Amino acid sequence: MFALVATLAIQALVSMAVLTPPVFAAVAAPEIGVSAHDIGVYTSVIYAAACVASAASGGPIRRHGAIRLSQYCLVACGAGLALTATANLALVLLGALLIGVGYGPITPASSHLLIRQTPPQRRSLVFSLKQTGVPIGGVLAGIAVPAFVLALGWRGAALTSGALCLLMAALAEPLHRSLDDDADPKAQGERGILTAIRLVLTNPGLRRLALASLAFAAIQLCFSAFVVTFLAERVGLALVVAGAIMAAAQAAGIAARILWGWVADRFVPARALLMALGLAMGAAGIATGFITAAWPLSAIIAVTMLLGASALGWNGVYLAEVAQLAPAGAVGAATGGALSLTFLGIVIGPPVFGAVVTASGSYRPAFFAAAVAAAAAALILRRAR
Secondary structure (H helix, E strand, O other): OHHHHHHHHHHHHHHHHHHHHHHHHHHHHHHHOOOHHHHHHHHHHHHHHHHHHHHOOHHHHHHHOHHHHHHHHHHHHHHHHHHHOOOOHHHHHHHHHHHHHHHOOHHHHHHHHHHHHOOHHHHHHHHHHHHOHHHHHHHHHHHHHHHHHHHHHHHHHHHHHHHHHHHHHHHOHHHHHHHOOOOOOOOOOOOOHHHHHHHHHOOHHHHHHHHHHHHHHHHHHHHHHHHHHHHHHHOOOOHHHHHHHHHHHHHHHHHHHHHHHHHHHHOOOHHHHHHHHHHHHHHHHHHHHOOOOOOOHHHHHHHHHHHHHHHOOOHHHHHHHHHHHOOOOOHHHHHHHHHHHHHHHHHHHHHHHHHHHHHHOOOHHHHHHHHHHHHHHHHHHHOOO
16 A cells, blocks of 8 residues: 555646646746747657656666656656756756656656556556656646746746655655565666567567556546647637546546456456557547537537547556566566657657648647557457457
């Protein structure tokens, strides 16, 4: 229980760190000397760094322990937010790199810890509960950061969010002594980024899961990044209403992460459930592309919540299955290698989605492309053994 609570809290804080700058982007951009739309570049830098850091995390986890590495990651996120607060463009980008370096190893570290602490019959549920830290971090960013901005300005908001990361790192120190009992400072192997990726790509089951996650992560981030703008600009909903629909979809994602974990433990094999979720993402993504101003509000809410429940709810089941298929003693490395492909979907998905919207002048082909990719990924999982 202590391991689950600790990893959930750490995940929530680093997720909040990632999402803090996008919340105050409109206010901060003029002082930094960029457009608010350039937050997409900032986010891509974060996830590109996370992609590399995740793949490289296997060795550090074994040598330092999962909690100790998580503490280092929290400090990196705090430092990255402090650099962002300088408003110097070069330092802001360096801050994005640091946040990405801090974000990437968190999930491999937690998987390494939880796989040892969790009975197999509860693994998907526990991993799914832990992964609710991602949307919880989003909720914290959405609620707390605007209040910080009003009280302290955007620089103060960045520093306050960074200070919360440092506080969490300090609070985790007792857990390092009790939970990092398997750390081996002399541990060898799993040193390179390519080693972790090779571990995944040479294992057929892990390879299919990781490739499917690339498409799932892409539609997840495309939905989160564009649905409010789509509903407000193209469907004609008030911004407040569009934001409320997005919040409802996020809430559906939180509930679904727990539900799918419970279902995978008791009723449906994890890979079969992931395949069903991929097909659901495809159907809901296509339906979202068909939304127009003529649709009743209830139908819009239903479709977006279905997309939220599927596209935002698969992560815990996926990570539990990666941990299940990983070689003994290499859960951290396998998770890091798999997540490097997951993060790659996050890096390339939104820019490609935006380019399709720009080229076509419509969101419909972009939603269709993301939906087809998710459905194709589901069919890849169908062949997994």
